[in-house]
Every structure is written in structure tokens, then in C-alpha cells.
Amino acid sequence: MSDHHDDLPAFCHPVSTKLLFGVFFGLIALTILTVATSALGSALGMPPAFAFPLAMVIATMKAFLVCAFFMHMWWDKSFNVLAFLSSLLFVTLFIGMTMMDTGEYQPTIEAFDVNNLANVEVSE
Amino acid sequence: MAVADSHDTHDDHHDLHDHGEFIAHHFDSAEQQFDSGKLGIWLFLVTEILFFSGLFVAYTLYRTNHPEVFEQAHVFLNKYLGGLNTIVLLFSSLTMALGVRAAQLGRNKNCSIYILITMVCATMFLGVKAVEYSHKWDMGILVRSAFNLTYTHPTPTTEIGKALHISDYLVYLCVVPALLLAGFIVASVISKLINKGTLAKFMIAMAITVSGYFLGVCVGIIFMNATEGETGSTHASVIAEQPLMLLASTQDDHAEGDHDDHDKAAAASNHEGEHSDHEEHFGSHPADGGEASFDAHHPDPSTLSRDVGIFFSIYYCMTGLHAIHIIAGIIALAWLYWRSLLGHWRTDYFGPVDYVGLYWHLVDLIWIYLFPLLYLID
Amino acid sequence: MVDASTRQKLFGTPETNFLNCTKGWKSWAFTLDHKRIGIMYLIGVTIALFLAGVFALVLRSHLFTFDSKMLTDDMYNQMFTLHGAVMVFSFIIPSIPAALGNIVLPMMLGAKDVAFPRMNLASFYLWIIGTGCLLAAILSGKGLDTGWTFYTPYSIDTNTGVIYATFGAFILGFSSIFTGLNFLVTVNTMRAKNQGWFKLPLFVWSLYATAIIQVLATPVLGITLLMLIAEKTLHIGIFDPKYGGDPVLFQHFFWFYSHPAVYIMILPAMGVISELISVYSQKRIFGYSFIAFSSVAIALLGFLVWGHHMFTSGQSLVVTLIFSAITFTVAIPSAVKVFNWLATLYKGSILLNTPMCYALSFIFLFGIGGLTGLFLGALSTDIHLHDTYFVVAHFHFVMVGGTLTALLGGVFHWWPKIWGRMYNDFLGRVGCFLVFSGFNLTFFPQFVMGSRGMPRRYASYDPEFQIFHQLSTVGAFVLGLGILLSFVVLVYSALRGPRCSSNPFRAASLEWQSSSPPDFHNFIHTPVLTDPYDFETQVYDEELDTYIPREFANPDKVAPRKEPVHH
Known part of the structure; x- marks a missing residue:
């Protein structure tokens, strides 16, 4: 969600600090998750063929968060x-x-x- | 532009009032200028993605066609150092995004602080990377033609290396940042003396930025010791010192000659039906040292595929190109920092921060993929 | 209807123009004006053309007899490599977009400049540095003998100046990206008010499609060449089979850029031809949207066919079949364009002046060049024809017969706009005749000998091919003479030619509303938006020397509007 400021020009969309921090902690959580699945995946009985797609899915989720909110794509043209x-x-x-x-x-x-x-x- | 101003048969003078000093003569409004810049930077990011794509293609092909190479290679990558760097870079993305927000609201001071933090994170990332690189070079983990895994950890020869017990390569990698640090400190003192307050501030910030590199080196070493601390000590004495060369060109003849020998050896062994072509030996067999202890994380070099160096070729190309982008990003950020000190950002003019921000996030984005692709192979 | 004072305000003549508003070499070297940068580019690519053209003439002279001793084999290899590399990277790729496009594109949009003028200038300086690096390969005394394609593993093993040349091509790639990125943004954000996408001249569409390729494909060339440099210096083992690399992979990398790059070369030429055909027939272009979309279609299809350069180089059968099939689809949008040009000519009031002669030559030569491409796209014939003079003739028909012809046509078309002076049309046409006949004489025999098995890139050949080679050599000199004559005609007219009006050819697109030469800001007032291809319902105003919408015309002088007749 972007802050709404009436006095800002139309092309200026500051993103709220809350959202930015939220996204950041989401990214950290996903990073820890991907390291954890890689380190413990086989121990927990995850099939090896599964590890690579899972890592890619997590990376893509992170990429989505960065693109959509840090890069303002959500609000972009x-x-x-x-x-x-x-x-x-x-x-x-x-x-x-x-x-x-x-x-x-x-x-x-x-x-x-x-x-x-x-x-x-x-x-x- | 001087040429533009000297010549004004132009009727659109009304522009000049709300134009302000930052709207170029060929744009009609701040919005048009902003939109053009934004589309431009997005297209630039497109070119960046396609630029990196070549390496991703190389990666995918070798991983698909030679999975054994990747299986054998991944044990040499420290996923905790990689994870640390990921978090550092993600944090820098956060501060960058906060910096953009500050610029959008016209808060120049906040913006400069966030940009400074971003730059410190960037140099810290490079510091950790330097620890990683020097560790690999020590072990002879180089590109394909020079790959010569020995676990040697040669004893440092430089004074600093000896004093701090760090690799010579790490010392070399610290030379330029150390010079820069000294230069920026001197520059800040001089600009203070000649009463250039803003310049002094800028130089101090640059000095802080460069010290981030050394912070990264320290944190990297601590992490390295915590996660694979025993590697250095146990294996350091395994093999007699062997000079390692960075540049393959110096080893060319050796490598090629070596290779021919391998081919013949492989042909012979194939003939005997004992070994397959892939199980070739590297120049120096660690068993010569006698007391080598190998485990899952320190495999016997003689069991590795001869092409395991290709993984590291790709690794160095990808991370090296990424590091070059980080350095370019730091330069761009320094420029933004300078402009924030001058108070250039306004609610209708913050484009440069936004554009560099997008670039910075892209660098982060690429790392988000490099991390699992290079460090998390199992 | 508008009164005289408003009309004067809209179409007044400036006191100075972009050529004389500032003086001194610095005003050129540091200019941010797209027109000046375009002119500098034009001079640059002309030098590259002459340089690479001289290489070509030396090659042709060498091949005059089958056992010629004029060049050693090594020199021959270096000569054709530099001919190819300089022509492709330094001449054809920047020729139309960066030289002509730079001058014309912003004016066609009614804009004052491209979106990023500094980047535009940077692009030009990168072009100089890149070309310098390419030529450094000769100056270093090492030469370059890989062919312009730098195929591995030979490029890794050879001791010639591959690193200089690849670095040069890398830099030139960035120069091209800068131009393309600039054009994309300019077209997107800087169009005149109410100028929708379908009111753009087709030259703009073709430059836009070209820019898409430049932005998407050129970075891949960049990384490919960097990896080649890394392979050559560090032996990273990605392309070098000696270290477990895959040389066919290099070809994939290279052609992922270089096939789309072929369309970087031809698409702008097609755009120029669309302009010329319509203006010199004084007739609305036939099938506007088909031509516009066919440019985009060619750009996108161009990304799907790179493998047709690799039919015989170890590419797998399945992929070869796929690439061959897709290759044929490229013929569709290309043919759409040719049919539309022909349909535009039909019943037009054709003016056979120099640019139009070039445009007609283009259609003929591009037709041959395009159709012979189908022979090469078909798998079975390609096995016979690959690496013969048939291929050489095919791509020269497209690149020289197509792009160079269109470049000359475009230069003759916009020359009076740039300099405000008219050239000698008779000599221009003589030049065009020489170019056309010389070109055919050079390359038509090559089709014949190629189909009879004369391999390309050989310094000597069987005596049975000598007559074809001799025809070809004579033709090359005629072609060279034609280009030289055109050059003289153009330079003379720029300096001494009679002054001309702002719109001597009665074109309707926006750039002709500016004075000749244009003002520094292109237009002293916001131009009146016109339909670039409407020669019927818009009014040609003799006083203002431009086509304008009926409501802006002087009502006393305009015949009442003809009601369209419905059948």
C-alpha cells in the first residue's frame, strides 16, 4: 500500500515504511527457509529431485517481493x-x-x- | 545546456517557471522527464538481465549435461557465508527502498543516511566475497584450466598476512580498499581545512563506506572459522607448499601438456577397463602428503571429475560480474549521496534516486537467484 | 480556419539553424543535439564504409585470377575478416538508426530531442572507441583472421588480435544498445500531443522494432564476447573443447544476437523505403498497419531462427528442423511489406528522382536477397549451398542491396532537410544506376558459382570459376565508383548546392514542417499534427510549403473538399 499524499505529484508514490519492513522480514524468512531446506532437506526425508525446484520457487517468491514492492512494480505503469x-x-x-x-x-x-x-x- | 540557453526563439517560456533547474530543455514537464527516465531504466534492467542470461544459460547447460560436476563442486561453497551475503544485500535493498521513499518526500537528510547505509552494506558484501575468493584461491580452486585442488593453504608470506594469519590473496584484495580508505580520510581532512564542509562530509561518508569492506572481511573470517574452522588448520600442513597462480596464461603450457598426458593416461586406463575417462587425477596427488584426511566436505581431489573446474569457471564469472555490478552501484550511490547532501531531491524531482534504486534492486535480484544456484546445490 | 497571424506564428522561419547557431569544434564535440550527433555518426559510418569498402576491393582484385599472388593466404584471411567485422559492427548496424534515425526520428515525433541526449552522445563516442579497438587489431600488427563471427575453437587458438576485436565489438554493442534504448523511450514518451501510435511514420515503427532487438539481443553479444575473452585469457572451459567446453554453444550464443542483428540491419532500411515509396508516389501507403506490425513481427520472429546459421555445424537434427520451419515464417512479414510497397506504387504519381530510384532498386534487390534466403533456410538445399558464394551473394543482396541502397535513398531524401540545399538529381541518378548495375554485376555471378560449389573465404579457386570472379571484380569497382559519385554529389550539394525550400519533395510527415536546415529546437513552434501519409484530404499549402490539415489552410486558396464517392 502506498501512502496517500495529496500534495505530491501524480507520479510520486512513496511506499509506507511499514510495508517496506514487512517485505524485508519476509525476504529474510524466505532466505532462512531456503538455507534450512537445503541443509536439512535430505535429513527430513525430502527427495533430492525436489530440492532444486523448491529452491527456485523460494527464490522466485523473493524476487516477486523485491520486484513488486521494493521496485514499486505493483504501482508502476x-x-x-x-x-x-x-x-x-x-x-x-x-x-x-x-x-x-x-x-x-x-x-x-x-x-x-x-x-x-x-x-x-x-x-x- | 549552454547551447540551448544561448538560443531562444522558443515560445514555451511558460515551462521555465515550473521547470526548475532540473528539467532538461527537451522535456515539457517533470512528469514526462520522470516517465522517460523510468522507462529508460527499466529497459536498461532488461539489457542487464539479458547480459546475465548468457551465464545462466551456461550454468543450466552444464548443470543439465554434467550434473556430477555440480554435485562434486558444491561442497566447496560455504552456504552460510552465501546466506550472510544474501542477508546483507537484502538489508541494503531495504535501506535503498527507504532512501527512495525519503527522496520522494523531499527529505534529503534521511535520504543521505539511507544511501550511506546501503553503500556500507555493498562494501561489506564485497568484503565477505573477498574472504570467500581468497579462501578458494588458497585451496587451488580456480577456473577450469588452472583448477588444482590441494587444500594447501600456503603459509602467508606478506608481513600483514603473517601478523594476522590471513591469506596472502586476502591481503592483496585489501590493498585497493586500504588505499581508498586512506585517500578518503586525507581528502576529508583537507576539505575540512579549506572549509569545504559538504565535501568533507562526503569524503567522511566515503571513508565509512570503504571501511564497510573491512567490516565485511572481519565478519567473513569469523563466519568462515565458525562454520568450517578446522579446514584451515588441519589441511594446512597436508602438502608441501605449492605456488598457486591466478592467471591461467602462466600455467597454460603446463595445463595443456598435463591434459595430453591425461588423455593418454585415460586412454590407457580405458584400455585396461579400470577407470572411466572422467576420473582423472590432478597434477599433485594429495596422497603424496600421506596424512590427508578426506570427508564429505573435503573430498579426495583424485576422485573429482576433471571438469569440476568448469563449475568454478561459471562461479567466478557469475559472482565476478555481479561484483562488478555492485562496484558500479556503489559509484552511482556515491553520486546520489553527494546530491542528497546538496539537497537536490524534491517531491517532483527524485528520479535519479528511484532509477539507481531500481538498478540496485536488480543487483539484489540477481543475487537472489545466484545464491541457491551456486551455494545450495544438493 | 485560422488567420494569417496564427499561421505565421505556427510556421515562422527561425533566424538561425542547428548548423550555425553555435560555432567551433567544441560545439560539435560536446553537442547534445540529435541532429549534430546524427551528422557525426553519418560521417563516421561513411569513413567505416570506405575503409571496409577498400578492403572489399582489395579482396576482389586478389580474386581476379584463380592463382593470384597479390595477397598471401594469411593476408587474405585478415582482409575478409576485417571487411566483414568493420562493415557489420561499425557500418551497417549503426548506419540507418544511429545516423539517419538520429536526425529524423525526434523530428518525426515533433520532439525537441531524443529522451536522453547525453546517452546519445555517449553512444557516438562508444562507436568511435569500439571502431578504434576493431582497427587496433590491424594496427597492432597482428590482424584478425577468424571471420567476423569469432567462432571457437579457432578464435581461442589463433594468435591474431581477437581480444582487441572482440573488445571493440563489445563496446560497439553498447553503443548500439544506447541508441536503441534512447529510441524506445523517445517514441514512448515524447510523441507530439495526440500523435497516436498509428499516426507515426512507418520509419518510426521500423526504428522502434529495431530498437527492441537492439535492447534485447545486443547484451547477449556483450556477454558472449566477454566470455570469449575470458576463455582466451583464463581458459574457463565453457567454449573451449580442450577444457571440456562446447564450441557449438558459442555459436548458439553468437547467433542469438547476430541473427536478430541481421534484422537490426534490414528493418530500418524497410522503414526508409516505406517513407520514400509513399512520398514519391504521392499516395497513401497501402496497408499501413500491416507494414507497421510486420516490422514488429520480423523483430520478434528474428529471435526464433538463429539456429539456421548452424545447420551444418553439429546442431542436432530436431532443433535444426524446428529452426528451418520457423525460418520460413520470416518470409511472411517480409513479403507483406514488399506487396504493400508495390500496391502503394500502383496508380501513384511516381516521381523518379534519386531517392525513388534507390527505393525501387531496394525492392528489386531485397526481393532477390530475401527469396534466396529461402533456399538457404531449406535443409536439403542448405547442405549443398552452405559456406559457398551463394551465401555470400545472398547476404550481400540483403545487406548491400537492401541496407546500403536504402541508406543512400534515405540520405538523398533527407539531405535537403539537413543542409537546406539541393543536390544534382541527374548525377544522383547516375550514381544510383552505377550502384545498382555494379552491385548486380558483382553479386549475381556469385549466386551462379556458389550453386556450382565455389566455397567462400578461399584465397584461390578452380580455374573454371575465373570468369565469374572476373565479372564480380569488375562489378565491385563499378559499385565502388557509384558510391563515390553519390558521395561527391552529396558533399558538393551540402557545400555549394542551390538553396531549397523546407519541403522540396512535398512530404507530409512532421519533420518537413521545420525549416531546412531545422532550428536548434527542430520546430520554432509546436508543429501542427498531420497524417504522414495523407496526400488526399490534407491540403498542400504552397505558401507554407507543407501538407497541413484543411482547417489550417488559407481558405481562399484551397479548392472545396471533394466528397468521397461511395460505390
Whole structure:
């Protein structure tokens, strides 16, 4: 929630101190949570495959808090928000296509290593 | 702009009254100027995200295709130091947000205090990072080509290192900040003497900022000792001292020659069907030292994949690039601090604080992802 | 209707203009005026063009005979690399946006300047530093022989000046980002009052689409080149197979930027052509919104096709198929533009002056360049054609036949606006003829020999290809002569040409409402918003020398409005 000041210009939205501190403590709590799940996760019987997505979900929650309140995105022009979020789309595209390709040819590389070494032996 | 003022056939003089000194000639209103700057900084953040994306792609690919490398590497990262740095950075984000609020309300003094705290947190972050880096360099944890894990902890050769029992690398990393600290103190004294009160204030604040770095170093060392204190002492004497080089170029020939040997060795061992290609040995086998004790946190270097250094290549690239952004952020914050001292911020003119704030939060945001990606792999 | 005094107030002539309002080299070196920065950029890219053009002529001379000894093989490699790198990074990418766009874009929006004038100047100085670093590769005596693409692992192993050149390209990337970011913000926040998105000239749309690419793709080039520098100095093992890295990954990184960068090169050219075709046909552009959105579509699709540069370099089959399929979709928005230009020409009152000649050349050459791209996008033909002169001819048809032609057309179009002087149109057309014929003579034979298997980047070749190479070399010199002639015509006119009115070509977009040369603030009064493509219902006011909405015209001189006939 932003403070409402009648005498401020339209583009000036100070965020209340209470909210900022609230967000900060939320972020700290999430940080402790993510360290704790990483340190104790396996001890508590969490499957290892689960750890990475969980850490990413927590990081994204933190990112949301920072973006929305510290960066005032909640009150910002939708065009700015769109511009910022679109960058994530392009990063996804970049990672996605590249990963699809390297994943596809990875077995070829691994196979090639062995063949290559075999050839070395033959030539020796 | 001088050119603009010298030439005024302009009809829009009415602007100049409410324009104030901070509205550039080509904008019609404070709001247009603010909106332009805001969109500009958001787009800049977009470029920053895509700039970092290359490293995230490299990270994702190597993690997907060589998970064993990441499994083996993560034990060398101290998640408590990482967590400490996360909290420091989050706190700096809070003070930055408070600083923006103060600027928006035209409270220049509060704004300057918050910005100062933000800068101190930033340098503290770098101090902790320096402890981390120097610790890794000591152990020979370097980029792929120079990676040579020994757990050695060479005895310090510099006087300061000897006196304080800290790594030489840490001493080197403290040289520039120490010089800066001295410089700022001298500058503040001089500006006091020549009666430049604001400048003196600024220089003192800069000195405080730089001392944040040393605070970070101290806290980092304390944390390091508390969480893996025994590492340094037990392993320090394991192996005879071996000079470690930072720059791979100096080790190039060695590394390449080494590698060829490995290839042949691997080929031979493959032939014998004993070892797979991935289990290669590093140049110096710690078993030579005889009394090495390995555990989950101090794995035998000879069991590591030869590509484990790639993880650290990515680690150094990511955290290094992030640190460069922090340094750039400190410079921008110093500029804001100076302008707050001059009392520039008003309810209709606080754009620069807002923009630098957004940049600072982005740096924080990237760290929010780097932390679990680099430190919390299990 | 408005009275004479109001009209005078709106369209008065300033006493000084941006060229003479301040004097001395400092007033140029530290100027924040977009028009002056644009002119400095224009001079800069011209120098880069001549430099890289001389490299090209040396290459072509070397290839005149099949066993030429003019250059050593190493020198040949360095020559084509520098030709490519300087042309791409220092000339084509900044040419239209940073030079022409800088001058025209704010005026098309009725703005006084771009949103961030300091950043604009910084962009120019970064361009100088970056180009200097690229050239430092030669001056250091090491040269550069990787090709402009810096492919690993060769770029890691070679001892030539890769670090200088990659650092230069890195800096040039930031110069390009600064321009793009500036344009995006300028178009978003500084449009004239009531100037909606669909009242913008199409050149603005195309610059906007270009800027999207510049902002989104160029940072990836930055990080790629930094990682390459790190790989070369520290051997971090990300791209270098010797240390467990993946060289194909470098190609992904590189083309994630460099394919969209191809559209950074061509989109602004398309925008220029949209302006020229409409003005010199004196006819509303056909399918405005289709052209506008096709620019954005090309920009976005451009991000999805980078893998078509990697069909034969170890990319996996699945991804290759996907990239090939998406590549064909790029043809759609490109063709939409060409059809719309042709439809605009239909029944227009066509004025065949120099800019229009260039515009028509563009449509022809871009048509060939674009269609041959489909041959290369198709998997089976690409296997045969990849790394042959067919590819060389294809991208030269797009980049030279497209971008350079459009740049020249645009320069001839806006030249009287910039200098207030008219050029010799006959000599301009002769120059255009030489460029067009020389260009075709240079590159058409390359299609033929490429399809017969002549590989690119080779210093010597089989005797059977000699006749094609000789035609090509002769053509290159004709092309060079044409560019030189155009250059002379332009420079002469800027200095000595007859004075011209503010709107000699009867264009309707806002930049023509300013005087020629424009005032420092572009317009001495807020310009009257016009529809840039309306040559029918708006009135051409001879006295004011501009198209204006009917209500601003002098009622005595304007024929009553024709009622539209409905069928």
C-alpha cells in the first residue's frame, strides 16, 4: 500500500515504511527457509529431485517481493512491467532452445569421446 | 545546456517557471522527464538481465549435461557465508527502498543516511566475497584450466598476512580498499581545512563506506572459522607448499601438456577397463602428503571429475560480474549521496534516486537467484 | 480556419539553424543535439564504409585470377575478416538508426530531442572507441583472421588480435544498445500531443522494432564476447573443447544476437523505403498497419531462427528442423511489406528522382536477397549451398542491396532537410544506376558459382570459376565508383548546392514542417499534427510549403473538399 499524499505529484508514490519492513522480514524468512531446506532437506526425508525446484520457487517468491514492492512494480505503469517481464520470456527462449539442442547432441559427444580414444589406440 | 540557453526563439517560456533547474530543455514537464527516465531504466534492467542470461544459460547447460560436476563442486561453497551475503544485500535493498521513499518526500537528510547505509552494506558484501575468493584461491580452486585442488593453504608470506594469519590473496584484495580508505580520510581532512564542509562530509561518508569492506572481511573470517574452522588448520600442513597462480596464461603450457598426458593416461586406463575417462587425477596427488584426511566436505581431489573446474569457471564469472555490478552501484550511490547532501531531491524531482534504486534492486535480484544456484546445490 | 497571424506564428522561419547557431569544434564535440550527433555518426559510418569498402576491393582484385599472388593466404584471411567485422559492427548496424534515425526520428515525433541526449552522445563516442579497438587489431600488427563471427575453437587458438576485436565489438554493442534504448523511450514518451501510435511514420515503427532487438539481443553479444575473452585469457572451459567446453554453444550464443542483428540491419532500411515509396508516389501507403506490425513481427520472429546459421555445424537434427520451419515464417512479414510497397506504387504519381530510384532498386534487390534466403533456410538445399558464394551473394543482396541502397535513398531524401540545399538529381541518378548495375554485376555471378560449389573465404579457386570472379571484380569497382559519385554529389550539394525550400519533395510527415536546415529546437513552434501519409484530404499549402490539415489552410486558396464517392 502506498501512502496517500495529496500534495505530491501524480507520479510520486512513496511506499509506507511499514510495508517496506514487512517485505524485508519476509525476504529474510524466505532466505532462512531456503538455507534450512537445503541443509536439512535430505535429513527430513525430502527427495533430492525436489530440492532444486523448491529452491527456485523460494527464490522466485523473493524476487516477486523485491520486484513488486521494493521496485514499486505493483504501482508502476503496466508498460514498464511488461517490458521487464518480456526480458524473462527471451531468457527462457534462449535457455530453452539452446538446452534442447545441447541435450540432443550430448550423447553424440559422449559417444565420440570413446570412439576418438579408440582411434588413438589404433593409430598407436 | 549552454547551447540551448544561448538560443531562444522558443515560445514555451511558460515551462521555465515550473521547470526548475532540473528539467532538461527537451522535456515539457517533470512528469514526462520522470516517465522517460523510468522507462529508460527499466529497459536498461532488461539489457542487464539479458547480459546475465548468457551465464545462466551456461550454468543450466552444464548443470543439465554434467550434473556430477555440480554435485562434486558444491561442497566447496560455504552456504552460510552465501546466506550472510544474501542477508546483507537484502538489508541494503531495504535501506535503498527507504532512501527512495525519503527522496520522494523531499527529505534529503534521511535520504543521505539511507544511501550511506546501503553503500556500507555493498562494501561489506564485497568484503565477505573477498574472504570467500581468497579462501578458494588458497585451496587451488580456480577456473577450469588452472583448477588444482590441494587444500594447501600456503603459509602467508606478506608481513600483514603473517601478523594476522590471513591469506596472502586476502591481503592483496585489501590493498585497493586500504588505499581508498586512506585517500578518503586525507581528502576529508583537507576539505575540512579549506572549509569545504559538504565535501568533507562526503569524503567522511566515503571513508565509512570503504571501511564497510573491512567490516565485511572481519565478519567473513569469523563466519568462515565458525562454520568450517578446522579446514584451515588441519589441511594446512597436508602438502608441501605449492605456488598457486591466478592467471591461467602462466600455467597454460603446463595445463595443456598435463591434459595430453591425461588423455593418454585415460586412454590407457580405458584400455585396461579400470577407470572411466572422467576420473582423472590432478597434477599433485594429495596422497603424496600421506596424512590427508578426506570427508564429505573435503573430498579426495583424485576422485573429482576433471571438469569440476568448469563449475568454478561459471562461479567466478557469475559472482565476478555481479561484483562488478555492485562496484558500479556503489559509484552511482556515491553520486546520489553527494546530491542528497546538496539537497537536490524534491517531491517532483527524485528520479535519479528511484532509477539507481531500481538498478540496485536488480543487483539484489540477481543475487537472489545466484545464491541457491551456486551455494545450495544438493 | 485560422488567420494569417496564427499561421505565421505556427510556421515562422527561425533566424538561425542547428548548423550555425553555435560555432567551433567544441560545439560539435560536446553537442547534445540529435541532429549534430546524427551528422557525426553519418560521417563516421561513411569513413567505416570506405575503409571496409577498400578492403572489399582489395579482396576482389586478389580474386581476379584463380592463382593470384597479390595477397598471401594469411593476408587474405585478415582482409575478409576485417571487411566483414568493420562493415557489420561499425557500418551497417549503426548506419540507418544511429545516423539517419538520429536526425529524423525526434523530428518525426515533433520532439525537441531524443529522451536522453547525453546517452546519445555517449553512444557516438562508444562507436568511435569500439571502431578504434576493431582497427587496433590491424594496427597492432597482428590482424584478425577468424571471420567476423569469432567462432571457437579457432578464435581461442589463433594468435591474431581477437581480444582487441572482440573488445571493440563489445563496446560497439553498447553503443548500439544506447541508441536503441534512447529510441524506445523517445517514441514512448515524447510523441507530439495526440500523435497516436498509428499516426507515426512507418520509419518510426521500423526504428522502434529495431530498437527492441537492439535492447534485447545486443547484451547477449556483450556477454558472449566477454566470455570469449575470458576463455582466451583464463581458459574457463565453457567454449573451449580442450577444457571440456562446447564450441557449438558459442555459436548458439553468437547467433542469438547476430541473427536478430541481421534484422537490426534490414528493418530500418524497410522503414526508409516505406517513407520514400509513399512520398514519391504521392499516395497513401497501402496497408499501413500491416507494414507497421510486420516490422514488429520480423523483430520478434528474428529471435526464433538463429539456429539456421548452424545447420551444418553439429546442431542436432530436431532443433535444426524446428529452426528451418520457423525460418520460413520470416518470409511472411517480409513479403507483406514488399506487396504493400508495390500496391502503394500502383496508380501513384511516381516521381523518379534519386531517392525513388534507390527505393525501387531496394525492392528489386531485397526481393532477390530475401527469396534466396529461402533456399538457404531449406535443409536439403542448405547442405549443398552452405559456406559457398551463394551465401555470400545472398547476404550481400540483403545487406548491400537492401541496407546500403536504402541508406543512400534515405540520405538523398533527407539531405535537403539537413543542409537546406539541393543536390544534382541527374548525377544522383547516375550514381544510383552505377550502384545498382555494379552491385548486380558483382553479386549475381556469385549466386551462379556458389550453386556450382565455389566455397567462400578461399584465397584461390578452380580455374573454371575465373570468369565469374572476373565479372564480380569488375562489378565491385563499378559499385565502388557509384558510391563515390553519390558521395561527391552529396558533399558538393551540402557545400555549394542551390538553396531549397523546407519541403522540396512535398512530404507530409512532421519533420518537413521545420525549416531546412531545422532550428536548434527542430520546430520554432509546436508543429501542427498531420497524417504522414495523407496526400488526399490534407491540403498542400504552397505558401507554407507543407501538407497541413484543411482547417489550417488559407481558405481562399484551397479548392472545396471533394466528397468521397461511395460505390
